[in-house]
Amino acid sequence: MNSHRDNESRNGRGRAGRRPLRRAWRPLLPALVLMLTCAGATVGSAAAVAPDAPDSLAAPAVDDRRLHLAAVELVGATRTDLATVYRYLPLRPGQAIDQAALVAAVEELRAGGLFRSVDFYTRPGEGRGQLVLVLEVVEHRPDLRWAAGNTNLDGWYLVPAMVAFDNAFGDGGNLDLRWRIGLRHDAIVLRYGQPRVGDGRSYWNLEAGAGRTERPYFADGVEFLHGVDASGLTFAFGRHVDERRLVEFGLDVATVDVAHHSTAHTRSQDDTVDYGQEIPEEDLPPAIREAVGRSARAAAHLDWQYDSRPARSTAGTPTGGLWGRAKGGLVVQEGRPGHATLEMDLRSYRAVPGGVLAARLRGQWVGEAAAFHDRLYLGGLYSLRGFSTGALSPPGGDTWQWAGSLEYRSPILSDARGTKLAGVLFVDAGAGGAGDVADPYTGMAVGAGYGVRMRVRWLDWIGVDVGFPLTERTLDMRFQGHASIGWSF
Structure with a gap:
């Protein structure tokens, strides 16, 4: 018999033991995706503007380089939907985002206790400068x-x-x-x-x-x-x-x-x-x-x-x-x-x-x-x-x-x-x-x-x-x- 706090700690260690390489690289994935997405946005902007174009025409390229959350995906949940998750996760599709805001939002979701454990990673969205947040969760048991x-x-x-x-x-x-x-x-x-x-x-x-x-x-x-x-x-x-x-x-x-x-x-x-x-x-x-x-x-x-x-x-x-x-x-x-x-x-x-x-x-x-x-x-x-x-x-x-x-x-x-x-x-x-x-x-x-x-x-x-x-x-x-x-x- 263990307290709820002990269960959470034990579960976290157990998941790390089953997927050591994946857990070791996972903290770097959001940063890599952000770097690649920003790089893509910069190259695309450079191709769209002529070298001799005036500064007033180049200004929109700065806005294109901003990252936006395209969607949130939930993996591993059998009884919880995204509408419930949004009461604990302070992120919504369409809003501007950076790595610090992403990590802080997931930590707030974890602190809310909605799930037994929460892991996450990001991948590029369909549009330029867009990210998809993927939440891998384990739901509570009695x-x-x-x-x-x-x-x-x-x-x-x-x-x-x-x-x-x-x-x-x-x-x-x-x-x-x-x-x-x-x-x-x-x-x-x-x-x-x-x-x-x-x-x-x-x-x-x-x-x-x-x-x-x-x-x-x-x-x-x-x-x-x-x-x-x-x-x-x-x-x-x-x-x-x-x-x-x-x-x-x-x-x-x-x-x-x-x-x-x-x-x-x-x-x-x-x-x-x-x-x-x-x-x-x-x-x-x-x-x-x-x-x-x-x-x-x-x-x-x-x-x-x-x-x-x-x-x-x-x-x-x-x-x-x-x-x-x-x-x-x-x-x-x-x-x-x-x-x-x-x-x-x-x-x-x-x-x-x-x-x-x-x-x-x-x-x-x-x-x-x-x-x-x-x-x-x-x-x-x-x-x-x-x-x-x-x-x-x-x-x-x-x-x-x-x-x-x-x-x-x-x-x-x-x-x-x-x-x-x-x-x-x-x-x-x-x-x-x-x-x-x-x-x-x-x-x-x-x-x-x-x-x-x-x-x-x-x-x-x-x-x-x-x-x-x-x-x-x-x-x-x-x-x-x-x-x-x-x-x-």
Whole structure:
């Protein structure tokens, strides 16, 4: 079992092994064809103009020497047509072309991942100064992969097993079935998506999935987990307005089943609650008890994103630029009034001596009609390190929240691929509240600490953060450790 990246590398070596002479000469073919075509155009122009002709008559010969793409031919594709290829290849018949533009265009096609491998060569066209681009491709087959990803509510997750079939039907769409696991979350998801639609700047995804999330909450100093099962369909359509801006509309329709009991995840200090003890429905906090049972739920969102971060990075972090989001939504759930949601998120990166300074500020709000599993919880890896996940919110969750982080990230060890081990120093701050329930913790909370990140070849970055609370804490814990996949932002 190999990752998709490994498969691509292995396939490239395999093709080279089968045709060593052809592969050795192929990089020179475009240059040879260009030279011969230019030479032919020059001889033809010289024969057409008399030696004593004035300069005004000789001028059109310069335009004749320009090379143009006459056609693109596709070899080796059994289910993909040129119309699909043109969404990934920035070349069209009739346009002027040179060797640099030709090579860059083919590299962009390769980077798009439409095919398993792409080779190319050129040959003269029928007319003078014309070229035909021949693409030799190998299409994808179903393969087994693993991956990592991120969701807005559940944080980072792993995909330890995924059956994927890229460009499954020859139209550029990608099909996969994945098992997703994360912090107190797991799901099975069947996904089909078109990464490039129309002019190549739009995309859409459709998912059908079923999963379970263990929602943590704290009551009387004890951490409890409450299971929430959900199954349904998710659709998203987005468009890249330009190189930096993205707009997306999403729709989610699901059946939500909230368990009738909670499970203690820690012991109480007076031993009245033991680890693993089930708390029946009648003893649940009111905000959770009112949400138990099965109900239908529909949610829609509109998301605007801005990204000016460069491709270069230090310690796995962009060395400059901004990433921002403004997201609004509407949720309708059976048996409850509808409610709105709003999120604002801004992240900044700046290269400084020895590393990168990263900052984040995020604010969120949900309507008071939201069930506990749609509300906000403060504390943990993605908001306030130094505090347990959700420890700074009431059992039923907050309706508003803000959190900010400042991090200094610096490389420690490097190899040929870049930073191998990195360190981080951080300060987190935040606050939250709800207008309809009492909040056990009021005021701003602050935590600080350090962490390490290690780059793993098949997973990218993993690590651990250790945070120390600098303000009043609801639990008798002097520090809190958080394991992570990737960076916190």
